[in-house]
Amino acid sequence: MVQTRRRDEGGTGAILVILVVLLLVAQLPRVLGQPGYLGCYEDSKDDRALGGPSWKDVIEQSWEWCIHSCVSYQYMGLEFGNECFCGRNVDYGRHGSRSGCTMACEGNSSETCGGRNRIEVYRGET
Numbered sequence: 001m002v003q004t005r006r007r008d009e010g011g012t013g014a015i016l017v018i019l020v021v022l023l024l025v026a027q028l029p030r031v032l033g034q035p036g037y038l039g040c041y042e043d044s045k046d047d048r049a050l051g052g053p054s055w056k057d058v059i060e061q062s063w064e065w066c067i068h069s070c071v072s073y074q075y076m077g078l079e080f081g082n083e084c085f086c087g088r089n090v091d092y093g094r095h096g097s098r099s100g101c102t103m104a105c106e107g108n109s110s111e112t113c114g115g116r117n118r119i120e121v122y123r124g125e126t
Helices: 011-032 063-069
Strands: 037-042 054-056 075-079 083-087 118-123
Touching (some): 063 083
Antiparallel strands (some): 075 083, 075 118
16 A cells, blocks of 8 residues: 655654744844843942942943953943943842833943943853
């Protein structure tokens, strides 16, 4: 007996569906927000949420630039549109979670870089 296979069973169609799903999953961090984003938190000049080194850059400031600048730290944060902070401390949210991280990054106005006494915190790759 000769078996015939219907055109819509498995084969190329199934492979195409699997590839599309894999591509969509790979893009989820972009669709859902920046990679490693942890939230917006209150910050204090007297007791910084992230206690490591910091930089101020009005030309390059963006979340990509800050993550690159803090590559050896577990956490990084953006504040006031042009400030980048690094840190290893896990208590970055000790001043409280807040809204108000709406200030545009000076290096990329399509991104936000915290606000006045508001820091957007990201988790790094280390």
